[in-house]
Amino acid sequence: MRAQRPARRTPATDALSLDTKSRILDAAELLFMEHGFEATSLRQLTAAAGVNLAAVNYHFGSKEELFQAVLTRRLDPMNQERIDLLARYEREAGSKPLTCEKILSAMLIPALRLSRDEKRGGKHFLRVLGRAYADPAPFIRNFLSAQYAGMIARFKEAFLKALPHLTKQELTWRLHFVMGALSYTLAGTDSLKLMLQVITNDQDNDELLLQRLAPFLAAGLKAPLGDAKKLELVSGD
Amino acid sequence: MRAQRPARRTPATDALSLDTKSRILDAAELLFMEHGFEATSLRQLTAAAGVNLAAVNYHFGSKEELFQAVLTRRLDPMNQERIDLLARYEREAGSKPLTCEKILSAMLIPALRLSRDEKRGGKHFLRVLGRAYADPAPFIRNFLSAQYAGMIARFKEAFLKALPHLTKQELTWRLHFVMGALSYTLAGTDSLKLMLQVITNDQDNDELLLQRLAPFLAAGLKAPLGDAKKLELVSGD
């Protein structure tokens, strides 16, 4: 029933006359960001893409598979870029262990590059991704853990060398916090900016943002092990 | 059309025979956590609560207003508890400024208390909340910024005193990161635990978690101001 892609291409003179598949992916990226997965209907999506309603099921199979395609289109290259950058840093450092900041850079820079690249969906995609992290739908959760498993394992190994005072378990938690702050920050809904009264007119916004995030995360990662007595559920007064 | 609450109460001998309103709120909290707002239908919700389909519209007006009621029921007391705890700490400290860790405790402890209180919805609510942070629906975003404005302003003021080396703007960003790591962590979907291969059998899970989160966040908040040259978008090799 599904087709192999034929060799046909529209002459690339008009940037708007892309593949049907690409037009669907672009419209989906935008609308999933604006309204979320559940609240975006295939009717408004195909209308925005200028394609027939049935095209999504024809090219992607289902709405869920379309969502996974939206994610994988950007996420696979970004995570590969992270791994490659980390490998390059390690090569350049020779036998010396990388600093925590350097490893963090290998995580943040590809995300920042993507966010600034309007031709690759820019910020739209990162918002969709940040929202997907919090989505309880099983097909999303399974997809994301599969997508991230390799990259996370690779970076955990690198951080372990850079932070020898941490146990494996402690590092796992701290990486969890890092991912939290990162996804929350990159997904950055406007309401939260409003909530914190951040002024965000600037276009180089994200660059400034990551320059602030990196020292924060590096300090957190390097923190000494906690006393396990700092937080007490004191009830009486 | 809407009614004032009458004095009627079922005899509290049976914990399951609550108000219709409370039963709806409890079922909504659970289902919104499991499936999200959009993916939860009023039919399954009212069936789970054991009430008539029309009861949601009768008691709350609409599905959206029900969602706000679910949030406000827990969030208002929790944020008030945070403010009160901070005030108590300040009183106890006299004229000395609070430490960063102490202020953080005032933020984290009420959340931890709530998360461990099964009678107040326990973890369910915090997941709903974490997910709401990432939701693009305007009615949710406006509601959340209104709910948080007072609490955040109060804590920002306290942190400013504890961290005199930070500018107001820098602190705003760091609080943004703190909220990100906190909400992501408390919302903690299982997929992310899976992704990071965290073993989470323990029931006192959340307590351990916050004991790890607090030193991480404190270190991040106390970090020296960044160089603004650490992150470079180097492209060539």
Next chain:
DNA sequence: GCATGATTCAAACGGGCGTTTGAATCGTGC
């Protein structure tokens, strides 16, 4: 220039959605 398979299209399918309605029931104050 026709056969073939890929793609597009309009239309319809069955079903679930949030909300409304108006009558039945309940609980209380008089």
Next chain:
DNA sequence: GCACGATTCAAACGCCCGTTTGAATCATGC
């Protein structure tokens, strides 16, 4: 013990959903 407002209930309303269908159109290889 009755009147009245609060609450519950079954049923229906109108609408939009994701998906499927089968015919029309297109692009290509022979």
